[in-house]
Amino acid sequence: MNKAPIINDTSHGMWRRIWAIEFPRVFSESEMDRNLETTLSNELSGIFNWALEGLRRLKVNHFKFTESQSMKLARQNYRNAVNSVGAFATKCLRRSENSDDEIKLSDLYESYRFFCRDEWMKCESKIAFRRILDDLGFVTYNSTRHANQLYMPNAIAVNNNNNV
DSSP states (O other): OOSOOOOOOOSHHHHTSOOOOOOOOOOOGGGOOTTHHHHHHHTHHHHHHHHHHHHHHHHHTTTOOOOOHHHHHHHHHHHHHHOHHHHHHHHHEEEOSOTTOEEEHHHHHHHHHHHHHHHTOOOOOHHHHHHHHHHTTOOOEEEGGGTTEEEEETEEEOSOTTOO
């Protein structure tokens, strides 16, 4: 398709099913095959044999597709384009091994709002923001050290001009 559809499901289950392949080649008018259906019909047996070879490789690989780095990057770019929280997390959050590192969720949400404004992206509600971060593996908790406010442990903000 020329433009990727908007996907509202931000769950891991949805995104592990998406296989994004970019086709950057643009064909000029003179390169277009106006009789493509006929051309492909003449090659049908070869196309079928090619498909059977692909099926054989898929069976050998226990029905697991091979994903190239360019496909992984295309999927991440697609995911970021339709998911502002995912884009924010990719660009501005990192996991930390230091157990003292934590971010107050309300401060992080404000930073996210600025990010969305600067990137011209749809800003999710606080509830959706937290749910999507949870889906991405960034858990939050009520901190008894900080008057029971929500915090994200083992996380640090990076590449963020809004300074969380």
